[in-house]
Amino acid sequence: MTSSNRIWAASTQRWPVPAKRRRWVRRTRLQTHWWPDHDRKNREWIAAATPLVAKHEAVLKPALARAFDTPWEKRPIHVEMRYYVTNASAYTAIFPTLITVSSSSPRTVGPAMVEVLFHESSHALIVKARDELSKETRNRKTELPYPDFWHALLFYTNSEIVKKQLPELEPYANKYGMWQNNWPLALPVFEKDWRPFLVGKGNFREALKQIVADSAK
Numbered sequence: 001m002t003s004s005n006r007i008w009a010a011s012t013q014r015w016p017v018p019a020k021r022r023r024w025v026r027r028t029r030l031q032t033h034w035w036p037d038h039d040r041k042n043r044e045w046i047a048a049a050t051p052l053v054a055k056h057e058a059v060l061k062p063a064l065a066r067a068f069d070t071p072w073e074k075r076p077i078h079v080e081m082r083y084y085v086t087n088a089s090a091y092t093a094i095f096p097t098l099i100t101v102s103s104s105s106p107r108t109v110g111p112a113m114v115e116v117l118f119h120e121s122s123h124a125l126i127v128k129a130r131d132e133l134s135k136e137t138r139n140r141k142t143e144l145p146y147p148d149f150w151h152a153l154l155f156y157t158n159s160e161i162v163k164k165q166l167p168e169l170e171p172y173a174n175k176y177g178m179w180q181n182n183w184p185l186a187l188p189v190f191e192k193d194w195r196p197f198l199v200g201k202g203n204f205r206e207a208l209k210q211i212v213a214d215s216a217k
């Protein structure tokens, strides 16, 4: 027991709690009350997702690499499990790719486990497509309808490819109304200009140029 603990334990006065003590209380509560449950939930998520990834990765990795015209990373992608992820179910840092996924989010269960893991992995693959969209937009001296238009393309591409493997998946953007609420102009353009490329017709750069031609303000 540290000296600050003894001071706290002996005191009957409402003294300000030292910062060190506050940290200790938080840590202790987490370890004794929440952490075992959170750890168990994290491990359950990993146990459920691992065989799904193993079953589908041999198809999904090359399909996404082709769609984004970017090789899949050679080394394994690290995924951190967290019980809570604030304001999201998952997020990703790139260079190097580090994915963080919530094990408690109701949005990342069943086939959505595969969707979220490959969506987050695709954040490392979409840089080239994002640059192409920006370049074509500059060439045309125009603007795309949404600043995060590239993210709409990522959602569309990943869910189209994952859904082929897992037909029971209801894609995240459909399920949570993102095509209506976030990017109402994007879906018809992707259906017309990007879907043919995803099923093997045309090429990456021409498809993106057409997307800009049909989306620009």
Ligand SMILES: [Zn+2]
Pocket (backbone or CB within 6 Å): 119, 120, 123, 151, 154
């Ligand atoms: Zn994303």
